[in-house]
Amino acid sequence: xxxxxxxxxxxxxxxxxxxxxxxxxxxxxxxxxxxxxxxxxxxxxxxxxxxxxxxxxxxxxxxxxxxxxxxxxxxxxxxxxxxxxxxxxxxxxxxxxxxxxxxxxxxxxxxxxxxxxxxxxxxxxxxxxxxxxxxxxxxxxxxxxxxxxxxxxxxxxxxxxxxxxxxxxxxxxxxxxxxxxxxxxxxxxxxxxxxxxxxxxxxx
Numbered sequence: 369x370x371x372x373x374x375x376x377x378x379x380x381x382x383x384x385x386x387x388x389x390x391x392x393x394x395x396x397x398x399x400x401x402x403x404x405x406x407x408x409x410x411x412x413x414x415x416x417x418x419x420x421x422x423x424x425x426x427x428x429x430x431x432x433x434x435x436x437x438x439x440x441x442x443x444x445x446x447x448x449x450x451x452x453x454x455x456x457x458x459x460x461x462x463x464x465x466x467x468x469x470x471x472x473x474x475x476x477x478x479x480x481x482x483x484x485x486x487x488x489x490x491x492x493x494x495x496x497x498x499x500x501x502x503x504x505x506x507x508x509x510x511x512x513x514x515x516x517x518x519x520x521x522x523x524x525x526x527x528x529x530x531x532x533x534x535x536x537x538x539x540x541x542x543x544x545x546x547x548x549x550x551x552x553x554x555x556x557x558x559x560x561x562x563x564x565x566x567x568x569x570x571x572x
Contacts (some may be wrong), residue, residue: 369393369394369395369423370393370394370395370422370423370425370448371394371422371425372394372396372424372425372427373398373413373424373426373428373437373441374396374398374426374427374428375396375397375405375410375427376398376427376428376429378427378428378429379405379427380405381470382425382427383396383406383408385451385468386450388453389450389451389453394408395408395409395411396408396410396411397410397412398410398411398412399412399413413441415441422446423447424441424445424446424447424466425448425449425466425468426438426447427468431504431521431522431538432502432571434484434502435484435501435520438466438483438484447466447484448465448466449463449465449468450467450468450469451463452470452471452472452473454471454472455469455470455472455475456474457469458475458479460478461475461478461479461480461481462480463475464481464484464485464501465483465484466483466484466485467481467482467487468486470487470488470489470490470507472489472490473487473488473489473490473492474491474493475487475493476493476494476495477495477496478495478496479493479494479499480497481499482502482503485499485501485502485503485504485505486503486504488504488506488507488509488525489508490507490508491505491506491510492509492511493505493511494512494513496513496514497514497515497516498517499516499517500518500519500521500537501519501520503517503518503519503520503522503523504521504522506522506525506526507525509523509527509528510527510528510529512529512531512533513532514531514532515532515533515534516533516534517535518534518553519537519538520538520571521535521536521538521539521541522540522541523535524544525543525544526543527541527542527543527544527545527546528545528546529541530546530548533548533549533550533551534551535547535550535551536551536552536554536555537571538553538554538570539551539552539554539555539556539557539568540556540557540568542557542558542559542562544560545557545559545560546559546560547561547562548561548562549562551564552564554567554569554571555568556568
């Protein structure tokens with residue numbers, strides 16, 4: 369049994385990734401359940417007496433909410449990953465539990481993905497990149513080699529980060545931004561070349 373915590377569009381994409389890997393025994397959980405997704409029931413989360421054969425993927429794109437749910441559910445579940453069969457993932461890459469790699473994504477050699485990381489459709493993670501926990505790399509974003517991304521950071525759709533750059537924790541890189549300098553923690557960066565326009569709230 370696979371539980372997807374989060375019944376939204378992101379959850380539907382993950383459900384299709386699982387189906388492409390012949391995993392069809394799926395249950396959706398949501399804090400505000402409404403109707404069904406396709407023919408799959410949506411239930412409110414229940415943690416008591418959880419069978420040990422249940423696995424979970426947190427199917428929510430927001431990094432901070434994903435971390436909050438992970439903190440709440442980690443005593444009860446093992447976390448699975450979901451890797452689309454039409455992605456390219458090096459056998460020398462390390463993919464941590466709870467991570468999702470979507471169709472067309474490329475994860476090259478000696479990449480490290482932290483727990484509950486999202487590599488979205490057609491994103492490229494080049495050699496030797498290190499992504500901390502709860503990172504989200506949006507569709508068509510590209511990280512060149514040796515890039516380091518801090519916990520909870522979101523790289524926006526179509527953004528590019530040149531080689532050797534460090535992006536701090538809980539930062540936001542805007543859509544289409546081009547990052548040619550290191551980015552501090554919590555910074556919100558937009559434009560080409562990227563410039564800081566504000567800072568995100570501090571996260572514990």
